[in-house]
Amino acid sequence: MTPIDLRSDTVTRPTVAMRAAMAAAEVGDDVFGEDPTVNRLQGTVAELLGKEAGLFVPSGTMANQLALGTLTRPGDEVVCDAAAHCISFEGGGLAALWGVQPRPIAAPRGILEPEAVEAALRPVADHYPRTRVIEVENTHNRGGGAVYPLARVQALGALARKHGLDLYMDGARLWNASAASGVSLADFAAPAALVSVCLSKGLGAPAGSVLCGPRDHVATARRLRKRLGGGMRQAGILAAAGLHAIEHHRTRLTEDHANARRLGQLVAALPGAKLLHPVDTNLVFVIFEGQSAAELTKRFAAAGVLGLPEGSRPDLVRFITHLDVSAAQIEEAGRRLAGALGA
Ligand SMILES: Cc1ncc(COP(=O)(O)O)c(C=O)c1O
Incomplete structure (x- = not known):
């Protein structure tokens, strides 16, 4: 039995057409700024986000850091927010790399409330750390794929401006936020000084993120990228996959969202299961109250469906839909999960 892999939207494999685009990519040495395909990708994404410049980096984690x-x-x-990817899943990078500390704030589904943020800003005094950045994550991973309302992003941008701070948007799944809400990437990105988007999640490229913003910030990020060893040479092979993904896999993200909504209906009908959040994009968070997510996911895997214990509570299982699962496989996943629970 072929497993239906719903652990993450990062498990997709490049399509035949994507591999062909990669094979045909014109390349050069990107550390010298001479890879035409990388330059095209950086320009394309910067334009989509309404920013001056872009920087291709190996991962979402590197983009955030x-x-x-x-x-x-x-x-x-x-x-x-207290569940932000940049402080939850990036190996303590903020502290280890930059000597910076987070000010985590509890926020429903990870969507920051301006009043709570304003209350957490430090007064200017010798005693205090200097508040410098407000970070938002759109869509929010641990918030179950929640989409920021545009007005909220704008309010946080206004708050940042009022206090002389910068807003940074981790838009690893901004493509999904835009597809689900109809808000353009550029409108979501406008209040933020820097924004990153990931090519290897819903879009299905094998690697890479693009960090966009004003030319001087991007030049600084480029220097830091070199320091971290993230300068790649003929990276146009990977950039070509990203360009192909943007061109061919963006509009279909709504299919992943429909599949996730359907999966949500199917799992909510399982014995002992309930959805933790409404399904807004491609993430489905299911609580099996009083049961062990670690044990359950083993049982599900034996039945041919892969999910992950989410980790923020012991009974929470996460499923994510993506390019490599079809609507028919979602129906089959529902049957297999029901079988695993003896339903
Ligand atoms: C919201 C968010 N930001 C950043 C990342 C990091 O991306 P990568 O795995 O490419 O380092 C992830 C990964 O899942 C994510 O969900």
């Missing part, structure tokens, strides 16, 4: 490193100095503080 470069952005936060660019906007801060040691001893500064970054205000973010």
Whole structure:
């Protein structure tokens, strides 16, 4: 039985057409700024986000860390929600790389409330760390794929401006946020000084993110990228996959969202299961109250459906839909999960 892999939208494999685009890519040495395909990708994404410049980096984690490193100095503080990817899943990078501390704020589904953020800003005094950045994540991973309302992003941008701070947007799944809400990438990005988007999640490229913003910030990020060893040479092979993904896999993200909504209906009908959040994009978070997610996911895997224990509570299982699962496989996943639970 072929497993239906719903652990993450990062498990997709490049399509035949994407591999052909990669094979045909014109390349050069990107550390010298001479890879035409990387340059085209950076320009394309910057334009989509309404920013001056873009920087191709190997991963979403590096994009986040470069952005936060660019906007801060040691001893500064970054205000973010308590479940933010940049402080939950990036190996303590903020502290280890930049000497910066987070100011985590509890926020429903990870969507920051301006009043709570304003209350957390430090007064200017010798005693305090210097608040420097407000960080938002759109869509929010641990918030179950929640989409920021545009007005909220704008309010946080206005708050940042009022206090002389920068807004940074981790838009690893901004493509999904835009597809689900109809808000353009550029409108979501406008209030933020720097924004990153990931090519290897819903879009299905094998690697890479693009960090976009004003030319001087992107130049700083480029220098930091070199320091971290993220300068790649004939990276146009990978950039070509990203360009192909943007051109061919963007509009179909709504299919992933429809599949996730359907999966949500199917799992909510399982014995002992309930959805933690409404399904807004491609993430489905299911609580099996009082049961062990670690044990359950083993049982599901044996039945041919892969999910992940989400980790923020012991009974929470995460499923994510993506390019490599069809609507028919979602129906089959529902049957297999029901079988695994003896339903
Ligand atoms: C919201 C968010 N930001 C950043 C990342 C990091 O991306 P990468 O795995 O490419 O380092 C992820 C990964 O899942 C994510 O969900």
